[in-house]
Amino acid sequence: MTRILEIADLRVDLSRAERRVSPVGPVDLWLDAGECLGIVGESGSGKSLTLKAILDLLPDGLTRGTGTQKIAQGGRLVPTDPRSLRGAKISMISQEPAAALDPLMRIGDLIGEIVRHHSGCSWAEARLRAVDLLRRVGVPDPETRARFWPHELSGGLKQRVVISMALACQSDMLLCDEPTTALDVTIQAQIVDLLRDLQVNDGLGLIFVTHDLALIRQIADRICIMYAGLIVETGPSSEIFSNPQHPYTRALLAALPDIEQSEGRLVPIEGTPPAPTAFPQGCRFGPRCPRASDVCRQTAPALLATEDAQDVKVACHHTGDVT
Amino acid sequence: MDRGRFIIRRLLQTIPLLAGIMLLVLLLLHVVPGDPARAIGGISASEEQVDQIREELGLNRSLPVQYVSYVGNALRGDLGRSTRSGRTVTSIIADRLAPTALLLACGMILSIALSSVIAVISARNKDSALDFALIGVTVAGISIPTFWAGLMLILLIALPTGLFPINGFGDTPLENLHSIVLPALTFAIAISPVMIRALRAKLVDLYRQDFVMMSRAAGLSENAILYRHLSRHAAITLVTMISVQVGPMIFVSVVSEKTYARPGLGEALVNAVSQRDFPVIQGITLVTALFVTAVHLTADIVISFLNPWMTLK
Numbered sequence: 299m300t301r302i303l304e305i306a307d308l309r310v311d312l313s314r315a316e317r318r319v320s321p322v323g324p325v326d327l328w329l330d331a332g333e334c335l336g337i338v339g340e341s342g343s344g345k346s347l348t349l350k351a352i353l354d355l356l357p358d359g360l361t362r363g364t365g366t367q368k369i370a371q372g373g374r375l376v377p378t379d380p381r382s383l384r385g386a387k388i389s390m391i392s393q394e395p396a397a398a399l400d401p402l403m404r405i406g407d408l409i410g411e412i413v414r415h416h417s418g419c420s421w422a423e424a425r426l427r428a429v430d431l432l433r434r435v436g437v438p439d440p441e442t443r444a445r446f447w448p449h450e451l452s453g454g455l456k457q458r459v460v461i462s463m464a465l466a467c468q469s470d471m472l473l474c475d476e477p478t479t480a481l482d483v484t485i486q487a488q489i490v491d492l493l494r495d496l497q498v499n500d501g502l503g504l505i506f507v508t509h510d511l512a513l514i515r516q517i518a519d520r521i522c523i524m525y526a527g528l529i530v531e532t533g534p535s536s537e538i539f540s541n542p543q544h545p546y547t548r549a550l551l552a553a554l555p556d557i558e559q560s561e562g563r564l565v566p567i568e569g570t571p572p573a574p575t576a577f578p579q580g581c582r583f584g585p586r587c588p589r590a591s592d593v594c595r596q597t598a599p600a601l602l603a604t605e606d607a608q609d610v611k612v613a614c615h616h617t618g619d620v621t
Numbered sequence: 622m623d624r625g626r627f628i629i630r631r632l633l634q635t636i637p638l639l640a641g642i643m644l645l646v647l648l649l650l651h652v653v654p655g656d657p658a659r660a661i662g663g664i665s666a667s668e669e670q671v672d673q674i675r676e677e678l679g680l681n682r683s684l685p686v687q688y689v690s691y692v693g694n695a696l697r698g699d700l701g702r703s704t705r706s707g708r709t710v711t712s713i714i715a716d717r718l719a720p721t722a723l724l725l726a727c728g729m730i731l732s733i734a735l736s737s738v739i740a741v742i743s744a745r746n747k748d749s750a751l752d753f754a755l756i757g758v759t760v761a762g763i764s765i766p767t768f769w770a771g772l773m774l775i776l777l778i779a780l781p782t783g784l785f786p787i788n789g790f791g792d793t794p795l796e797n798l799h800s801i802v803l804p805a806l807t808f809a810i811a812i813s814p815v816m817i818r819a820l821r822a823k824l825v826d827l828y829r830q831d832f833v834m835m836s837r838a839a840g841l842s843e844n845a846i847l848y849r850h851l852s853r854h855a856a857i858t859l860v861t862m863i864s865v866q867v868g869p870m871i872f873v874s875v876v877s878e879k880t881y882a883r884p885g886l887g888e889a890l891v892n893a894v895s896q897r898d899f900p901v902i903q904g905i906t907l908v909t910a911l912f913v914t915a916v917h918l919t920a921d922i923v924i925s926f927l928n929p930w931m932t933l934k
């Protein structure tokens with residue numbers, strides 16, 4: 299497997315705080331070509347900020363902390379400015395397809411504009427390519443639809459258009475921020491199939507953020523479990539689901555009535571996740587953790603490989619303890 | 622609903638509006654307490670003179686009859702005669718139209734250009750020192766009385782440099798344009814601040830939208846986002862602001878004309894009021910109301926072209 303992205307110490311800081319407050323990080327992430335990395339966590343755990351930080355697209359009031367971000371170039375990993383990756387190496391789709399499309403532009407022009415930006419071709423050619431892209435993402439009757447305004451499309455079609463705009467960039471990686479949350483269940487499945495198809499057949503690397511454990515189990519090769527801005531457990535999807543180590547991961551999976559049924563949604567565990575300004579000392583999950591001891595309240599656990607499975611990493615003082 | 626139907630409906634709506642406007646203009650004569658003919662003639666006029674005025678203005682006929690004949694005459698371009706000079710109101714308006722139209726046109730163009738540039742700089746540098754400075758200038762602009770701004774331009778620019786005429790309209794097109802510089806600037810100082818605030822707020826809101834972030838994520842440059850996406854949204858805000866601000870614009874142009882002694886409609890109106898020259902007051906009021914109606918109508922039609930979903934409502 300060739301590694302195409304490697305990020306060390308990714309952090310998101312509040313720009314205007316007296317002391318350093320980091321809603322996210324430090325976090326290490328990497329992605330191999332054609333792989334799907336799933337990021338799971340409760341609402342507010344920092345999943346969206348992590349994705350935005352990769353392209354330095356953070357909203358006002360937040361800044362990307364230093365950290366190195368390397369990208370495969372000519373067979374080597376080279377440190378790269380995150381902004382230069384936008385649309386070139388990495389593109390993105392979001393949770394709200396309705397908000398992601400400029401309401402005052404026709405579908406074909408929205409896609410064509412991006413095609414033109416990346417290829418420098420003529421408008422006429424960009425329009426043809428836009429129609430091709432719409433066809434590629436399964437929009438029926440693409441010639442007609444290219445002349446539609448965004449408000450004339452259903453939610454599922456809007457998300458397909460957003461995906462086609464991301465494909466217009468011809469990048470190697472796609473960041474997906476809960477791309478199916480706003481859609482009906484049947485449409486969700488279609489969009490997931492489409493993304494899966496792009497991953498498997500076109501070799502697109504996916505970083506997929508979601509609440510939906512059943513969904514992540516279905517599509518992710520590797521998983522990061524996030525809690526309060528940090529990765530608490532990471533490893534191959536099969537390992538995490540069959541043998542969860544971190545108490546938080548266990549609680550998440552236990553909250554699933556039956557993970558064989560694909561209805562599994564993330565049910566909140568007792569208590570609420572802390573706000574970034576009130577992260578506790580020591581282990582951030584400590585206050586909600588049934589196993590928390592004195593050491594958990596004092597020092598933050600590092601994310602370390604476990605003894606029995608080298609590719610699984612867990613941030614817990616009690617890893618390996620008998621339960 | 623498609624755009625064609627929207628435009629036709631909007632045009633039809635203006636017919637009763639125009640009828641109402643003409644009724645109000647006619648009633649202008651009757652809002653004067655007591656006998657309008659006596660009010661026009663003045664205290665020293667004899668009984669015969671007052672009767673003659675009443676006859677000329679048709680005041681001895683019933684109101685519906687007056688209305689029908691007023692509308693009929695107006696549609697033929699006959700707005701009566703000045704009770705002072707005896708000239709037809711239509712010819713007085715025709716004489717005075719050019720300076721006012723030029724002032725409104727140049728003032729509006731200058732206001733739009735100024736507001737767009739300042740609002741974009743402000744929104745792009747939100748919360749920076751530059752943004753605060755520009756907001757400060759804007760607030761100052763809102764609080765300055767128009768006549769005072771006009772006088773300051775005369776005192777600080779026109780008189781020391783001698784570059785610009787401070788009164789009149791000039792005779793050649795070049796002189797006309799030369800004479801418009803300071804009045805148009807006065808106009809823009811009065812009108813731009815409100816536009817800048819609305820535009821800046823709109824742009825700040827737009828910069829927070831998901832589609833802007835997604836355009837950035839796709840690699841589009843800040844300029845491409847501004848010119849190809851945000852400009853369309855901002856244009857709707859601008860046209861709406863022009864439509865809303867048309868009242869203040871007329872007021873400002875009257876003040877500006879008075880300050881720079883320009884022979885325009887505003888100055889003619891002020892003179893007519895002081896001379897109780899009712900036909901002229903009515904005529905200019907009617908033209909102004911028509912202008913306001915036309916601006917509102919045009920703005921709605923322009924917005925229906927800019928905004929693809931508005932016509933659906």
Ligand SMILES: Nc1ncnc2c1ncn2[C@@H]1O[C@H](COP(=O)(O)OP(=O)(O)OP(=O)(O)O)[C@@H](O)[C@H]1O
Nearest residue numbers: 321340341342343344345346347348357359573574
């Ligand atoms: N603009 C901002 N300024 C300050 N704090 C922010 C900002 N945006 C988000 N946060 C904080 O960062 C934390 C993580 O937010 P983020 O949007 O990444 O969560 P998430 O995991 O994507 O949640 P969800 O599942 O609800 O989308 C939240 O606790 C939130 O309070």
Ligand SMILES: [Mg+2]
Nearest residue numbers: 345346347475
């Ligand atoms: Mg989110």
